[in-house]
Amino acid sequence: MNRTYYAPTGGVPPQTQLLTDRAVFTEAYAIIPKGVMMDIVASYLPLWEGTRAWVLSRPLSGFTETFSQYIMEVAPKGGSDRPEPDADAEGVLFVVEGELTVTLDGKAHLMSPGGYAFIPPASAWSVRNASDKPVRFHWIRKIYEAVDGLDVPPALFLNEADITPDPMPGTEGKWATTRFVDTADLRHDMHVTIVTFEPGAVIPFAETHVMEHGLYVLEGKAVYRLNQDWVEVEAGDYMWLRAFCPQACYAGGPGKFRYLLYKDVNRHMKLKPRV
Template sequence: MSYAFPPGGLPDQLQSPEGTAVFTEAYAVLPAITQRDIVTSFLPGWQNTRVWILARPLTGFAETFSQYAVEVEPEGGSATPEPDVHAQAVIFVASGTARLTLGQDFYDLRAGSYVYIPPSAVWTFWNTSDQPCRFHWIRKRYEPGEGTSVPDALVTHETDVPAISMPGCNDTWATQRFLEPLDLDYDFHVNIVNFLPGGRIPFAETHVMEHGLYVLQGTADYLLNKDWVSVGPGDFIWLRAFCPQACIATGDEPFRYLLYKDVNRHAKL
């Protein structure tokens, strides 16, 4: 498996500044070429670490989550990684290795590792190798619901989570669901969606869920509102609620993306 990540660096001076990045009232596309050194930030409490902040709550746009791509150099990391006691998170490792502690337990993470971290969890993250560790970090404030409780932490690997085919698609469209879909304790999901070449979402989905969509592998033509956009590895798509969306996988390899969506709670009135 390969998992895309921001390329960093800086394009050559001969590169045309005209690109395919777009921000509209319904969606945004941040192509991989825009995810360069000059747009990184550093985080309080983290050492030898830089971050691309790809999404954060914006009033009138997507309001429920933030999404980071984090690069931790050797001996880097944090003993106090999360400043918001109400925040829950998913971490997905794109490359390298790291040591994660959750309470009294520790885990050695590698590319493809998936972690759900509940709110108020005590955790640390350190790169103990001699190579950078790169991971995707999605954060959301937990919303209690009637009859629900805070979920337990989860550490797994994508090879341990089967891809479930969608009905009537001849196995060309499948989703790896890391968090139990019918468990209402969860108020968000982060899945990996998989398409074989030619596979597609055969209708324009229009729904209340917000999305952060990071392309891990492959290429596709993606319908966003009324526009078709070509996307590939490392491109990030940010969708507000009710933005119509569909895709057709192109190329000769699977098209795969990491997908955030908010679920399982009443609409605020």
Template sequence: MTYAFPPGGLPDQSVRPEGTAVFTPAYAVLPAVTQRDIVTSFLPGWTGTRAWILARPLSGFAETFAQYAVEIAPGGGSDAPEPDSMAQTVILVASGALRLTIKGQGHDMTPGGYAYIPPGADWTLRNSGDAACQLHLVRKRYAPAPGIDAPDAFVTSDHAVAPTPMPDCNGVWSTTRFVDPADLRHDMHVNIVTFQPGGRIPFAETHVMEHGLYVLQGTADYLLNTDWVPVGPGDFMWLRAFCPQACIATGTEPFRYLLYKDVNRHPVL
């Protein structure tokens, strides 16, 4: 298993600037080649850290979440990483070593490590290794529901959770679900979706959930609205509600992506 991350750096002056980035009313594609040093931000309360902010709530587009790729230098991190007391966070470690502490309990995380941090939790994180720690981070403001408690924090790993095969697909399409879909405490899911070469979504999904999709490994042709777009490691897709979508995995290795979606709540009227 591999976990792609922005390449950083800067192409040399011989490279022509035409690219494959797309922003439409229905979807956006940020290819890995666009995720360079000059589009990073520093974060208040974090040290030795830079972040690619790949998605943020945007009126008239996708409005529920923010998604980052975060790179932390050795010894860097934060003792106050979250400025919004109602925000919940998911972390997936792409490379390096991370020491995550939630409510006083420490967790050592390595590539594939996954954590869910509920709103209002006291948490810190620190690069505990000798090389840069790279991680994917998704934030969403929690939507309380009557009679339902907020979720508990947990830390696990991509390697520790068995993928669930999707029905009627002979095992070529599976989803690693870190949260039980029937657990109504959770109002977002951040899963890893895997297609074996040739596997596909066999219809154009069209639904209310917004998506962030970060390609972790492999290649595919992805249907976005009416356009087929080739994607590969490090490419990010950002979909508003009801954007039709499907994919066909290409190449010789599994096609895997980190998938955000909002779930389990009435629409706000």
């Protein structure tokens, strides 16, 4: 199976470019198109060398509250020996371009495009780009919600190429999900998956649920129904959905439509403190 992974490269648009774009921020969802990820909006992080980040989402009161997602760009020889400042944070890394070396508990793991890593909270880890080309990867961060009686899940280093997607029942494989974590493993409080639609495949109803989403389009294009709106998305675009935002899609083709999907799972809803 041929797979592609869109990665931004930054830059600055020419002065002749029109200001009109597809960026949208509403009370229910946001669209951050690939054209937004230019040099001027990049962020720089403490204790990282030769690195910049595009922040796609962050916890906002009244919007989404569980996670943040970055696209990291690390130059040759760049990286960090102390990447995560919050000991309570778990993380998922997903490589879209180049090679990334992640060292966890003294063991080095070389990640290539399609590579997935789950980093448990309070881990001793570092990241380096030992190659001669930039590496670009997604970094999804979430405060881990511990449960009495459940262990913290162990680290994982996998690659999409080695996993058979699970077809959605009744779709003849036209809608499938690549799962890096067993859905029955309740130690995990978030899932990061890859969803694939064949040309013409659909989500045939407006999903309306409690899970927050970050959706980064890896490949292809589609028309997405978000709340009351139809929006066009393509490789490199990002969709940020708050809980209960109605959502559906139609994959327009001519090739596959694929996206990296975050959602929070497997935990009780937090209630207000009793007075």
